[in-house]
Amino acid sequence: MPQPDGSHVLFVRGDEGEDWRPLVTFGYEEALFVRPLSFNSAGDTIPAISAASSDTAGLVSIDVKSRDVEVLASLPGADIEVVRLHPVTKAPQVAAFAKERME
Numbered sequence: 001m002p003q004p005d006g007s008h009v010l011f012v013r014g015d016e017g018e019d020w021r022p023l024v025t026f027g028y029e030e031a032l033f034v035r036p037l038s039f040n041s042a043g044d045t046i047p048a049i050s051a052a053s054s055d056t057a058g059l060v061s062i063d064v065k066s067r068d069v070e071v072l073a074s075l076p077g078a079d080i081e082v083v084r085l086h087p088v089t090k091a092p093q094v095a096a097f098a099k100e101r102m103e
Contacts, residue, residue: 007031010046012064024067026052033057037083039064040090047072047092049080059083059095075099 006028033051058074
C-alpha cells in the first residue's frame, strides 16, 4: 500500500477473518521494484522481486513471522526478469536476469 512519503507497505493477515497487519516497508526507490509473487505452500514465506538494499532488482524471500528479508538470487548490474515457482511448493526454481536496461 503506497504511503504519503512514497514508501510502500506490504500487508498480510493470518485468516480471512483476521485484521491486516504490516509485514514489511519498502522505501520509495525500493518500492519501484517490489512485486510479491505468492505465498509458499506452507504459508510462511513470500518470494518476491525486490530492489531492497540494492540498485538492481533481485529475488528475495520475506519471512511472514520474523519479517526478515533474505536475498535468494541477485546479479550485480542486472535486474531480475523472470522467476518460475514450483507448481506445488511455490518455492522459486528458476531466475533469469537482464544486464541491459531499456531507456
